[in-house]
Amino acid sequence: MKMERPQIAAIKRVEEEADGIKTIFLNSSMKARHGQFIMLWLPRIDEKPFAVSYASKGEIGITVAAVGPFSEKLSLMRAGEKIGVRGPYGRPYTLAKGNLVMIGGGYGSASLAMLAEEAARKMTRVKFILGARSKSRLVYVERIKRLIGEENLTITTDDGSAGRKGLVTDALKEMIAREKIDKIYACGPDKMLKAVASIGHEAGIPGEISMERYMKCGFGLCGHCCVDPIGIRLCVEGPVIDFGTAMQVKELGLYHRLKSSRKEAI
Numbered sequence: 001m002k003m004e005r006p007q008i009a010a011i012k013r014v015e016e017e018a019d020g021i022k023t024i025f026l027n028s029s030m031k032a033r034h035g036q037f038i039m040l041w042l043p044r045i046d047e048k049p050f051a052v053s054y055a056s057k058g059e060i061g062i063t064v065a066a067v068g069p070f071s072e073k074l075s076l077m078r079a080g081e082k083i084g085v086r087g088p089y090g091r092p093y094t095l096a097k098g099n100l101v102m103i104g105g106g107y108g109s110a111s112l113a114m115l116a117e118e119a120a121r122k123m124t125r126v127k128f129i130l131g132a133r134s135k136s137r138l139v140y141v142e143r144i145k146r147l148i149g150e151e152n153l154t155i156t157t158d159d160g161s162a163g164r165k166g167l168v169t170d171a172l173k174e175m176i177a178r179e180k181i182d183k184i185y186a187c188g189p190d191k192m193l194k195a196v197a198s199i200g201h202e203a204g205i206p207g208e209i210s211m212e213r214y215m216k217c218g219f220g221l222c223g224h225c226c227v228d229p230i231g232i233r234l235c236v237e238g239p240v241i242d243f244g245t246a247m248q249v250k251e252l253g254l255y256h257r258l259k260s261s262r263k264e265a266i
């Protein structure tokens with residue numbers, strides 16, 4: 001268990017990734033791995049978890065979609081402003097050998113892009129399926145092309161404004177029918193994760209998903225991110241869990257808990 005006070009970090013720069021999605025780079029010597037998250041604190045507002053999307057010497061990045069009070073405030077911050085940061089927390093992905101498929105929905109590609117970086121360093125074969133509602137919401141297209149080559153990137157959009165029209169799971173099913181896949185990784189909306197884990201599980205392909213739930217402490221003390229019915233703490237035993245565990249999480253794709261602990265349908 002790792003309890004600590006937030007360190008105050010200055011924003012180095014802010015980059016526009018897509019419509020309503022920005023990456024905030026912070027001066028930080030924190031060593032974070034793919035799949036891990038940090039707790040960001042904005043005094044008098046809240047403290048919330050964010051996946052680390054970039055990590056290099058002296059700098060970390062988080063990619064934020066403006067959807068509510070906290071993320072909107074964060075998105076408006078500028079270079080030089082300060083944020084409280086603690087972490088990193090959580091279990092990273094486990095990079096396998098062989099033919100890997102990574103599937104990112106929306107800003108869910110944040111943690112997977114760092115995994116793709118490790119795969120590229122180790123010369124592991126990766127195909128990436130990048131999905132979004134529309135072209136203007138796609139993140140990291142150039143970053144992923146640079147890492148794994150354009151021919152290994154499949155883009156899907158709900159409205160057909162970029163890549164192929166449809167869902168990331170349509171592209172995944174076709175890939176499974178066409179070639180041997182050794183491991184699947186996915187991060188994105190809950191319903192997408194449920195569908196990917198079910199498809200992989202049925203096809204007998206191992207995989208990992210990174211699952212989001214409201215987190216309060218981030219290091220396993222409060223129990224707010226325990227999932228039904230198995231009760232694992234996503235901040236410690238997750239957020240990355242394997243397909244076998246994901247299939248036991250009955251709330252995946254169905255409901256989550258609000259800050260008050262009340263259940264809300266997804």
Ligand SMILES: Cc1cc2nc3c(=O)[nH]c(=O)nc-3n(C[C@H](O)[C@H](O)[C@H](O)COP(=O)(O)OP(=O)(O)OC[C@H]3O[C@@H](n4cnc5c(N)ncnc54)[C@H](O)[C@@H]3O)c2cc1C
Binds near residue numbers: 065214
């Ligand atoms: C491990 C982990 C990693 C995370 N990583 C990231 C990350 O990399 N980038 C990021 O932007 N967020 C990430 N989140 C989510 C983040 O912690 C906040 O929950 C999110 O920013 C919304 O907070 P808010 O207070 O702005 O909005 P809230 O008040 O919590 O939500 C406002 C409204 O938006 C809806 N909403 C919440 N989240 C989403 C969403 N993702 N898409 C669509 N609607 C949504 C809510 O249901 C609500 O109706 C992560 C969460 C976890 C647990």
